[in-house]
Structure formats: C-alpha cells, structure tokens
Amino acid sequence: MAKLTRKHKEASAKVDRNKLYSVAEASALVKEITYVKFDASVDIAVRLGVDPRKANQMVRGVVTLPHGTGKDVKVLALVTPDKEAEAKAAGAEYVGLDEYLQKIKDGWTDVDVIITMPSVMGKLGPLGRILGPRGLMPNPKTGTVTMDVAKAVEEVKAGKIDFKVDKTGIVHASIGKASFSPEKIAGNAHELIQTLIKLKPTAAKGTYIKSIHLSSTMSPGVPVDPKAV
Template identity: 50%
Template structure:
C-alpha cells in the first residue's frame, strides 16, 4: 500500500467524519486546508437522480457565477465578416472559419470555450469527434451557437460556467479559487446549485438532487447537506 504524504494524511484527518455539513462549514474546512503552492480550484460534484441517456432526463445549462471563476478563459469563435470583427472586439482569443477548422483538425486546441454563428455549424459539425469529447462543441441550448457573438464572448470571459450531466448523472465544475474570500465561494456554490436545480428535466422522477460534495484541487471531498446548498426540498 502506498505511503501517504504528510499533507494528504493531515487533510484526511481534518476531513474525517465531516459529512452533510453546511456550505459555510464545508468551504471553511476546505479553505483552511488548502496548502498547495498554487491557487487551488474549488470544485463541486452533484449526483442527480437522472439517467442522461434519456433525452428527457438530460441536464445541461449555464450559470454566471456572482464572483467569477478566477480562471482566465480562452475563447474561440467560428464566424465570418462583421461577426468575426464583433468577436475580436469583444475579446475573443481566436477567431476564424475554415482556417480555424483546419487548426483544430490538426490537433491544436488552444481554447476553453467555443462559440459559433449558426451559419458556421456545417463547418464546426465536422469537428464533432474532436470537440465533443472535450465538451467544447457549440450548442444553442447553452448559448454558444448564436448571432449575438459579443454577448456570448463577454459571458464566457465574465465567469459563465457550463454544466452537463455525465453518464452516471453527475455534474461537476470548478467554481472559484481558494484565494477568494469564504463568503464569495459560498455565493458561487449556491448560485451553481440553484442553476442546476432550475435545470431539472421533465423526465426526472423521485429525488433529483441526491448528493452535493465540495473539494479543492488537492483535498478530499466534503459532503454538503442538500438543504443547506439549496434551501429547498432535495426532491424538488
């Protein structure tokens, strides 16, 4: 059995027995034990009572966190003409059409969010096998296939987080940095949970929000009381 490092051992001891605590307690515990040499990310994982293999149980959406993510987001935009100029002026890092498609096909993906105007989707569609597995495929349901390029770029740069339920019904995301004040992290947690709650699909039956856990990049997870995270009945 591998020997645990001092930091890992100390963290596990600090987190032992900490289950179903309030959001404030969880954030405080995680922040007080974030001792890495870099600014760790606060991560959230939510187990939902859905089976995303069924279309009427898919959970997908976006939320603009009140205090941002603390992460610099690189944005690529597929557009031509005036819309390409609009994207550049809004702060997009990469703007292109066929040339950008060829760059991506060549394996060079230097962006965290991909936006496209509707007329560019025949080109972007060819990149499905590359962008899809990385959750970078533009989608009108989350506002990344749009003619309002300026708004989409500014939202991506301004702390908007996309979320999508994976096969096991788990939604996870990075929602802040350990350098944030505890109060700001708590606000981000509640904003994210609220957005996922509002994205409850019509096909979801029984308890929707089954488990909420928080962790930092290097820490164990802490289970958060669902009522504390939402203020609502978890079945709602």
C-alpha cells in the same frame, strides 16, 4: 509522494465524515484544507437522482457564476469577417474562420470555449470527433452558437459555464479558485445548485439532489447537506 500523502492525511483529518456541512462551512473548510502550492481550482460534484440514459431525465444547462471562475478563459470565435471586430472587442483571444478550422483539423485545440454563428455550424460538423470529446463543440443550448457573438464572448469571460450530468448521474463543475474568499466560493456554489434545482426533470422521481461535495485540486471532498441549500 510520501510528503503529499502526509499532507492529504492531515487535510482529511480536518473533515468530519459524520457531518454534513452547510455551503458556507464547506467553502471555508475547502480553503483550509487546500495544501498545494499553486492556486487550486475549487470544484463541486452534485449527484442527482436521475437516469441520464433517458432523454427526459437529462440535465444540462448554463450558469453565470456571480464571482467568475477565476480562470483566464481562452475563447476562439469562429465567425465571418463582418463579426470579427466585435468578437475581438469583446475579448476573444482568437478570431477568424477558415485558418482556425484548418488548425483544428491539424490537431490544435488550445482553447477553453469556442463561440460561433449558426451559419458556420455546417463547417464544424466534420470536426465533431475532435471537438466533441474535449467539450469544445459549440451548442445553441449553451449560448455558444449565436448571432450576438460579442455578448456570448463577454458572458464566458465573466464566468458563464455550461454543465451536463454524466452517465453516473453526477454534475461536475469548477466554481472558482482556492484564493477566493469563502463567501465567493459559497456564492458560486449556491448559484449552481439553485440552477440545478430549477432544471429538475419532471420525470425524475424520489430524491433529486442526493449528495453534494466541494473539493479543491488534490484535496479531500467536503460533504454538503443537500437539505441546507
């Protein structure tokens, strides 16, 4: 652990705590201070001036990252037999219905996204206590409950993610990998930030985007200037 601590201190020393970086500067610096031996995830945390306890200040949405997430997203398509072929052709790793519903009941959740059809949602209701806490419950608002199953699978594979402000007013999202170029990291970050700006609730008063930080797995956060986005 001492070795990790030393590396973390060295990484932290490269971040000027008295400076707010541009998205481009922060994206380059995150790559520079990433010290783990695997391809770390790059994350963004945006603190919003909203009260998530109030329904009219809830911020939730979807965004398609222009450069993808860098992750191999495992998709389960819970569909009727007539939709199985198109789900498989679109790239879903797991396709079916009753057998996967039973697997989930037995505790299996080894997927990243579940896509289903409106007619199937009734069967998913009893599984909410398993899927909900893991963020796997399909939702029409995020495009994961749809009749156009193939399109939904393709979008998720291409880098479509959903996000939701947490109870502390922060939106956390993974926007790429440390192996991405700074330009790709910045492009994905900019796309998410601009999407958040468009979703500003009319009930939100004062400063909307209060702070932004970019970081990678186990790296210190790099503060981004909210006024420069």
